[in-house]
Amino acid sequence: MKGRTFKHAMAAHCESGTLTALLNHAGLKISEPMVFGISGGIFFGYFESKKFPFPTFVVRSRPGQIRTALARRIGVKFAERRFRNPADGEKELDRLLSLQIPAACQTDFFYMNYLPGHVRVHINVHFVVVVEKRGEAYIISDCYSPELASLNRDSLMKARFAGGSFAPKGFLFYPVSVPEAIDFRKAVWKGIRSASFYMVKLPMPFLGVKGIRMFAQKVVDWPRLARDTEHLSHEIMKINIFLEDQGTGGAGFRFMYATFLREASELLNDRDLLEMSKRIMEIGDRWREISLFAARIGKRRDLGPDRLRELSGLIHERADAEEIFFKELLAMSKKKK
């Protein structure tokens, strides 16, 4: 892996995209959907807490889990480091680059100033691969950028050592060993089993399919929590952003999961997985309708009780469909593992 020319590629999601790029560079041919699916990245969680200014939801496992679960299931070993002292973090990255070892870094997305200003927000869990150092600038492979980009030292340091929630603390990782033979059948089914289990078997009412139901029930109460119509409209439109815009590959990662199941069906020569792929793709299409519905009513400030009940009904339907889907997938994973 050392000394090879790094091939930049765009990807749907920064964490799975970064992992895919590093593993491809290390000589392991694997696609982004396969990385996502084996890690069991698909998920749903609805959160209301005093810690958050407004209720929110997630559609994937927590940051970092894609890497750790993938490593466990396919046997790849990553070197990982965090730094208390920014100077140490800089020194270590420079050392790796001097050895021609590209490393993934956790950053605050806001400082990726090669991307247009209107898309950049402060979010501390953006992953990029730092490929090379040229003078005082770093060459970055960012899966949201069509080509390799250059970032100055100050911006990269600010991005790697930004404060706040999920502070990166200079976190970096890179693969140090890739097994010669990987039991992909076992890895795929473990990933499927884990994702299905988390979607339908967790007892907490805000996680998995239960979380989708809670979201459906609670969204009709959002007007009570919002400061005014402007605020409510902003929060309702964020449903679209969370499902479509934040590197989800579309429909809250459901399309990426469908691609994973399709690729897995080809790899394992399993027609059942192809059928499941088609079904989650259709489920994703309906999530996309929710995105559009939320974006439309938010934009038009058409946020009366009837509209929110309609939105709630659409989300309830997704909960029903995903409950059936993941229960079947879980049963399949127990039978075929």
Added chain:
Amino acid sequence: MNTNAGNELNNEIKLLIMEALTINEVAPEEVGDDDSLFGQDNVLGLDSIDALEIVMALQEKYGVRIDDKNQSRFILRSISTIAEFIGKNRTR
């Protein structure tokens, strides 16, 4: 694709977009095939929600799926880029 068929598809896409977004104040011929559809100087005044609406209309009419934002950013750049994608990937 020959030029006539290409022009026909371009016009069909313009009409589809205008119908999906209920745009009545702009005539299809005012939209150039290579004009940028998004951004400050676009004649249609489209935004990211319109983009999602267009993606769904294209899927329904031509059976093409545009999954993610990175992909749609390039495909929805102009009528020509949409037509090129439809030409290669349509299933209906």
